[in-house]
Amino acid sequence: MQRIGVLTSGGDAPGMNAAIRAIVRRAWHHDIEVVGYEDGYSGLVEGAYRELDNRSVGNVIQRGGTILGTSRCAEFYRPDVRALAAQRMVADGIKGLVVIGGDGSFRGALELAEEHGVAVCGIPGTIDNDVWGTEETLGFDTAVNTAMQAIDALRDTSESTGTNFFVEVMGRTSGAIALYTGLAAGAAGVLIPETSEPPIELAKRLQRSIGRGKRSHIVVVSEGDEAGGAFGVAHQVAELMDIEFRVTVLGHTQRGGSPTARDRIIATESGVLAVDALVAGTYGMMAGMQHREPTLVPLADVVAHRHSEAELDKLRLAMELAG
Ligand code: F6P
Numbered sequence: 001m002q003r004i005g006v007l008t009s010g011g012d013a014p015g016m017n018a019a020i021r022a023i024v025r026r027a028w029h030h031d032i033e034v035v036g037y038e039d040g041y042s043g044l045v046e047g048a049y050r051e052l053d054n055r056s057v058g059n060v061i062q063r064g065g066t067i068l069g070t071s072r073c074a075e076f077y078r079p080d081v082r083a084l085a086a087q088r089m090v091a092d093g094i095k096g097l098v099v100i101g102g103d104g105s106f107r108g109a110l111e112l113a114e115e116h117g118v119a120v121c122g123i124p125g126t127i128d129n130d131v132w133g134t135e136e137t138l139g140f141d142t143a144v145n146t147a148m149q150a151i152d153a154l155r156d157t158s159e160s161t162g163t164n165f166f167v168e169v170m171g172r173t174s175g176a177i178a179l180y181t182g183l184a185a186g187a188a189g190v191l192i193p194e195t196s197e198p199p200i201e202l203a204k205r206l207q208r209s210i211g212r213g214k215r216s217h218i219v220v221v222s223e224g225d226e227a228g229g230a231f232g233v234a235h236q237v238a239e240l241m242d243i244e245f246r247v248t249v250l251g252h253t254q255r256g257g258s259p260t261a262r263d264r265i266i267a268t269e270s271g272v273l274a275v276d277a278l279v280a281g282t283y284g285m286m287a288g289m290q291h292r293e294p295t296l297v298p299l300a301d302v303v304a305h306r307h308s309e310a311e312l313d314k315l316r317l318a319m320e321l322a323g
Contacts, residue, residue, distance in 0.1 A: 009101035013139025015263035022271025086116035130174035132305035134288025168230035
């Protein structure tokens with residue numbers, strides 16, 4: 001294998017650039033050229049790529065987003081479009097492909113492999129940490145730290161004024177960011193899509209806490225919570241009890257920013273493993289993390305599972321310590 005491609009797909013996540021850097025530099029050690037496709041699968045379909053040499057990935061390890069651009073490419077669901085992409089790869093002499101993204105992106109990679117024999121390897125990159133077969137996805141740790149720091153700042157005004165805050169974090173179907181942020185920030189409540197705590201139960205808990213003398217509360221709500229995100233929950237709770245509250249939606253601030261050390265290290269180790277797997281002829285795998293070690297898992301298994309279970313023990317712990 002003399003030439004491989006890399007693309008980033010779906011929502012961008014801090015750490016993607018660190019992974020691209022590791023892929024390019026590891027490939028260089030194997031005497032392999034790397035091209036970077038622009039804007040995810042769109043670049044693959046259009047044959048839009050640039051050569052990535054060692055210098056082109058200098059000074060990117062600390063940058064959020066993705067230097068290659070990303071997109072959610074709906075047309076890649078079409079078999080004829082995938083066939084076109086595979087033909088272009090052959091014409092350009094590109095023998096392998098590393099896909100950095102979430103499980104939707106991996107479905108596309110697997111189809112490319114099964115239908116056209118493209119040698120692929122995935123690296124899980126999404127702030128949601130909702131990919132089966134890996135303990136961590138690129139960007140999750142950074143997103144949790146971003147949300148935690150925002151809540152630390154809100155806590156100052158919350159404590160000073162006695163105002164309750166309902167803070168919405170990202171996660172349409174996964175409560176992982178809410179769970180970890182709630183635990184790290186000492187939230188009084190954490191609402192996630194995987195469980196259904198009725199607002200009346202939350203209101204009762206807040207009431208008991210007020211009875212114990214607590215002046216203000218921070219409740220973390222996943223955007224995908226069935227009660228309708230932070231606005232929905234706040235209004236329902238406020239109808240049940242007389243409280244002053246504000247809603248803060250952290251939104252896409254969680255997707256950007258410089259990756260944490262943890263995300264840079266995961267990105268680096270996964271990038272190296274992905275290239276080594278392609279070189280060794282081990283195709284159709286995902287380079288994820290298990291027991292904090294970079295580990296290969298078949299992509300077919302990854303996409304066959306919806307996503308990791310919510311860590312409900314962490315939810316119980318957060319609530320037990322909420323005070
Ligand atoms: O990248 C994952 C994610 O941030 C989700 O948590 C969120 O629901 C979604 O992407 C929003 O992305 P977009 O605004 O690009 O649709």
